[in-house]
Amino acid sequence: MKILVTGGTGYIGSHTVVELFSAGYDVIAVDDFSNSDPKILDQIEKITGKKPAFKQLDLCNEQEVIAFAKENQDIDGIIHFAASKAVGESVQNPLKYYRNNFYGLINILTAFNSKIKLVFSSSCTVYGQPDTLPVNENAPVKKAESPYGNTKQIAEEILQETCAVSPDLNVIVLRYFNPVGAHKSALIGELPIGVPQNLVPFITQSAIGKRGPITVFGDDYNTPDGSAVRDYIHVVDLAKAHVSAIKRLEKGDTANYEVFNVGTGKGSSVLEIINAFETSTGEKLNYTIGARREGDVEQTYGDVKLSNEVLGWKAELDLNEMMSSAWNWEKYLKDNPF
Numbered sequence: 001m002k003i004l005v006t007g008g009t010g011y012i013g014s015h016t017v018v019e020l021f022s023a024g025y026d027v028i029a030v031d032d033f034s035n036s037d038p039k040i041l042d043q044i045e046k047i048t049g050k051k052p053a054f055k056q057l058d059l060c061n062e063q064e065v066i067a068f069a070k071e072n073q074d075i076d077g078i079i080h081f082a083a084s085k086a087v088g089e090s091v092q093n094p095l096k097y098y099r100n101n102f103y104g105l106i107n108i109l110t111a112f113n114s115k116i117k118l119v120f121s122s123s124c125t126v127y128g129q130p131d132t133l134p135v136n137e138n139a140p141v142k143k144a145e146s147p148y149g150n151t152k153q154i155a156e157e158i159l160q161e162t163c164a165v166s167p168d169l170n171v172i173v174l175r176y177f178n179p180v181g182a183h184k185s186a187l188i189g190e191l192p193i194g195v196p197q198n199l200v201p202f203i204t205q206s207a208i209g210k211r212g213p214i215t216v217f218g219d220d221y222n223t224p225d226g227s228a229v230r231d232y233i234h235v236v237d238l239a240k241a242h243v244s245a246i247k248r249l250e251k252g253d254t255a256n257y258e259v260f261n262v263g264t265g266k267g268s269s270v271l272e273i274i275n276a277f278e279t280s281t282g283e284k285l286n287y288t289i290g291a292r293r294e295g296d297v298e299q300t301y302g303d304v305k306l307s308n309e310v311l312g313w314k315a316e317l318d319l320n321e322m323m324s325s326a327w328n329w330e331k332y333l334k335d336n337p338f
């Protein structure tokens, strides 16, 4: 089985390439390096002993994607990560988000004639603030808080509607909760551009002295300690969920459009994450309490029964491993800047 990984040098993409190799798949990766670094390919080789076949490709260029598909007719499945993902930037520059996130997906479906097995990266953001927790896959999709969130909702609709008229298109949509952490080798991890907007990269950069104190966005939520609650999942567990999704598509006896939550099922507050980081690394963090961040939901965590039962996948790594691996990666980056 040969799998195309779009966004293969990105944060989740690179970890997934590693897990695909260890599960015995052939991999071809594409990326435009807009939010990643070519050196990640060498890092993957250091971990696995194998370098994925690779092409630098702008997925928004329809002709290039069609030519790529013609040259690579042995591709059996696609994991489509390549997309823009910064919530704040999407508010400032919505067209960038609608262009990148839709053109890429549509060009792939077009180039492969809607005859392909495809795993799509979606997000728990589609649920907004869920009415009941843990939130399961049947919960209503709420009006998106940002253009980024909107691209995920509409991309799901594009896939569902295309599947309805394409018997040879098989799609699994994975709705991720909050991916954090890094590979245990500390050779790959997240490479945020500029000031990290996400909690864990901000924590690791603050701890290493690259940033000032952390601001906890709100301590007046209706949660046990007042700070907002999320379902943090180790990026390696998330990567493995993609391998399980590919295996399910390979078996071929599935409905042609399926949706799964990918999380741990457990909610943790911002203050609990700060505490978990301090406990698992021995580093002391400086933080202050600030105002709520616009657009943030109070709490969300996933019902992961369906992915556990149907995909045969379960998150295995705990907060301790999430925090210590994220910290080891930050320390590696200090000595080996990209």
Ligand code: UD1
Pocket: 085, 086, 087, 123, 124, 125, 145, 146, 149, 178, 197, 198, 199, 200, 202, 214, 215, 216, 217, 218, 228, 229, 230, 270, 293, 295, 296, 297
């Ligand atoms: C957001 C998006 C999610 C997207 C993810 C990665 C929403 C609802 N969620 O997740 O779809 O996949 O980013 O781009 O749009 N926090 C602080 N201080 C900080 C940073 C964060 O207190 O300096 C808090 C936030 O308020 C939040 C939690 O930490 O409660 C997690 O924030 P973050 O890592 O940014 O992820 P989400 O906002 O949950």
